[in-house]
Amino acid sequence: MKVHLIYFSPGGTTKKTIQNIAKGMKDVEIIEHDMLKKENREKKYSFSKNELVIIGMPTMTKLFGLPKEIIGVLNGNNTPFVGAVTCGNGYYGKALIVMKKAMEERGFKMVAGGGFVGQYTFSKELAKGRPDEKDERIQRKLGEDVYKKVFLKKDITFNTKLKIDWPNEGVFSTIKCALISAAPGIGGAVPRSWNELFVSDTCIQCGKCVRHCPVEAITLTDHIEINRDKCIGCYGCANVCPVSAIKLANKTMIKAVENVMKFRDKRKEPDVFI
Numbered sequence: 001m002k003v004h005l006i007y008f009s010p011g012g013t014t015k016k017t018i019q020n021i022a023k024g025m026k027d028v029e030i031i032e033h034d035m036l037k038k039e040n041r042e043k044k045y046s047f048s049k050n051e052l053v054i055i056g057m058p059t060m061t062k063l064f065g066l067p068k069e070i071i072g073v074l075n076g077n078n079t080p081f082v083g084a085v086t087c088g089n090g091y092y093g094k095a096l097i098v099m100k101k102a103m104e105e106r107g108f109k110m111v112a113g114g115g116f117v118g119q120y121t122f123s124k125e126l127a128k129g130r131p132d133e134k135d136e137r138i139q140r141k142l143g144e145d146v147y148k149k150v151f152l153k154k155d156i157t158f159n160t161k162l163k164i165d166w167p168n169e170g171v172f173s174t175i176k177c178a179l180i181s182a183a184p185g186i187g188g189a190v191p192r193s194w195n196e197l198f199v200s201d202t203c204i205q206c207g208k209c210v211r212h213c214p215v216e217a218i219t220l221t222d223h224i225e226i227n228r229d230k231c232i233g234c235y236g237c238a239n240v241c242p243v244s245a246i247k248l249a250n251k252t253m254i255k256a257v258e259n260v261m262k263f264r265d266k267r268k269e270p271d272v273f274i
């Protein structure tokens with residue numbers, strides 16, 4: 001039995017989440033598709049009803065990353081899928097709901113879903129180390145339950161209501177969520193003016209950020225150059241940098257992150273739907 005793990009994970013927490021779910025399944029062949037890689041987003045995929053897809057993306061009220069592009073190359077034939085979304089100890093908004101709809105339009109059938117927590121993209125201090133051991137237990141258990149449901153009982157029904165995970169962290173987040181929710185499309189995007197990054201002279205020019213960037217926005221000559229028109233604001237470059245040389249530079253974005261930090265001190269637990 002083939003299980004396909006499909007993820008877009010600039011900071012690595014979504015990838016870990018998806019892999020933890022798969023760890024709960026025995027005797028399956030696991031095939032990974034890392035959608036940070038442009039060449040993988042340029043392929044076309046077709047899955048049968050006997051395979052299982054576990055797909056994961058970070059959230060920003062809706063899906064964050066390149067959700068339209070990624071889901072657009074996937075073709076299911078009544079293929080069961082598990083949808084997993086990650087948030088930075090805040091909220092995942094409508095992300096699971098829009099993911100379900102977009103995947104079902106491409107021939108997939110949701111059998112389970114989860115709203116999980118991953119270390120916050122913009123600060124190593126928020127949701128530090130998550131998914132941690134406690135998260136992993138919940139994620140493996142979901143994998144075990146999906147395995148029993150889909151592969152043993154051959155049951156691909158799903159009657160559980162998904163939730164809208166609305167923020168509880170002040171006016172700024174409420175307005176942001178209301179605007180993103182009302183806008184068309186399945187994804188949220190960072191305003192271009194907020195994308196500005198600063199590369200300090202501690203940069204060792206290792207090129208990790210160049211290779212990690214999902215949209216080829218970074219070039220290395222005698223210094224690192226980030227193309228703001230291409231950058232999607234995923235902050236993967238900063239998170240993969242071994243010497244933390246890349247930092248936020250836009251004042252509004254820095255303020256937004258500071259605001260978030262005030263509200264997210266209480267540990268949020270995952271939501272599982274099966």
Ligand SMILES: Cc1cc2nc3c(=O)[nH]c(=O)nc-3n(C[C@H](O)[C@H](O)[C@H](O)COP(=O)(O)O)c2cc1C
Binds near residue numbers: 011012119233235
């Ligand atoms: C542009 C952007 C917006 C985000 N917005 C939210 C948000 O609204 N609420 C939240 O809890 N986390 C938010 N996050 C945090 C990520 O969803 C979270 O840290 C996730 O675990 C990152 O996944 P990754 O490590 O696979 O990249 C945002 C991250 C990015 C890059």
